[in-house]
Amino acid sequence: MDNTAIDIDNISFSYGRLQVIDNLSLAIPKGVSFGFLGPNGSGKTTLIRLMVGLLKPKSGNVLCFGEPPVPANAKNIGYMPQLPSLYNELTVRQNIDFFAKIYGLKNRQQRMQRVEEVIKLVDLQSKRNVSINQLSGGMKQRVSLGCAIVHQPPLLFLDEPTVGLDPDLRAHFWEHFTSLTQTGTTLIISSHTMDDAAHCQQLIFLREGRIIALGSPNELRAATGKPDATLEEAFLHFIRSQEEQANVR
Numbered sequence: 001m002d003n004t005a006i007d008i009d010n011i012s013f014s015y016g017r018l019q020v021i022d023n024l025s026l027a028i029p030k031g032v033s034f035g036f037l038g039p040n041g042s043g044k045t046t047l048i049r050l051m052v053g054l055l056k057p058k059s060g061n062v063l064c065f066g067e068p069p070v071p072a073n074a075k076n077i078g079y080m081p082q083l084p085s086l087y088n089e090l091t092v093r094q095n096i097d098f099f100a101k102i103y104g105l106k107n108r109q110q111r112m113q114r115v116e117e118v119i120k121l122v123d124l125q126s127k128r129n130v131s132i133n134q135l136s137g138g139m140k141q142r143v144s145l146g147c148a149i150v151h152q153p154p155l156l157f158l159d160e161p162t163v164g165l166d167p168d169l170r171a172h173f174w175e176h177f178t179s180l181t182q183t184g185t186t187l188i189i190s191s192h193t194m195d196d197a198a199h200c201q202q203l204i205f206l207r208e209g210r211i212i213a214l215g216s217p218n219e220l221r222a223a224t225g226k227p228d229a230t231l232e233e234a235f236l237h238f239i240r241s242q243e244e245q246a247n248v249r
């Protein structure tokens with residue numbers, strides 16, 4: 001049985017003349033939590049949009065579960081965009097219910113039950129009948145996560161899901177993410193925080209649309225040669241090595 005969730009074969013992408021993804025290849029196995037780290041503008045969001053099929057590579061191929069990704073056909077995929085894309089006039093419950101319908105939860109009874117479960121999971125019971133435009137930024141973020149996971153997809157893309165969350169809720173989210181991967185969900189998550197990175201089983205460091213390092217948090221930290229190196233130090237180590245190589249050439 002093929003154990004690959006995502007297979008990226010030598011893709012490049014540019015916005016006009018700006019090359020954003022540069023001959024990138026990556027295979028992501030099923031059932032792992034896979035983190036994308038990199039500075040602002042390094043291409044994390046673009047890469048996620050290429051993987052969900054919202055952008056097409058200029059060259060190379062992306063396969064999700066062996067098929068080219070088609071957004072309209074996304075029952076297998078959950079996608080939480082970096083900026084919440086919600087219906088501001090609708091309530092928390094109505095938004096999550098809307099996405100549940102789109103993702104094919106047809107049975108009304110089961111859908112209502114699942115929507116309530118998700119509201120509880122993102123800890124918004126007291127706001128369930130409040131419209132989105134009356135929520136705080138972090139609360140909108142939580143609704144957006146609820147919308148992405150409501151149909152329990154086997155492949156979940158979360159673009160900076162923990163931005164704006166308080167530490168308590170961030171820990172609660174990670175408990176949930178870990179339980180999802182334990183039941184076979186593949187989780188792809190972009191982040192700037194080393195706290196998120198430390199929770200991921202595998203990581204890539206991205207820089208200018210290229211992968212400069214790939215491995216588990218421990219492997220990346222060990223690559224610095226310092227036994228007590230942090231992930232932040234590991235990231236800087238790989239940036240420096242890449243710069244040294246560029247100077248040698």
Ligand SMILES: Nc1ncnc2c1ncn2[C@@H]1O[C@H](COP(=O)(O)OP(=O)(O)OP(=O)(O)O)[C@@H](O)[C@H]1O
Nearest residue numbers: 015018020038039040041042043044045046047082
């Ligand atoms: N719609 C667009 N049109 C033109 N250029 C874009 C567009 N979206 C992104 N870019 C450019 O592509 C590059 C990569 O952007 P991207 O959003 O993928 O980075 P990112 O790693 O997600 O950054 P951040 O950490 O800030 O979210 C940046 O130089 C950005 O300015």
Ligand SMILES: [Mg+2]
Nearest residue numbers: 044045046082
């Ligand atoms: Mg981004």
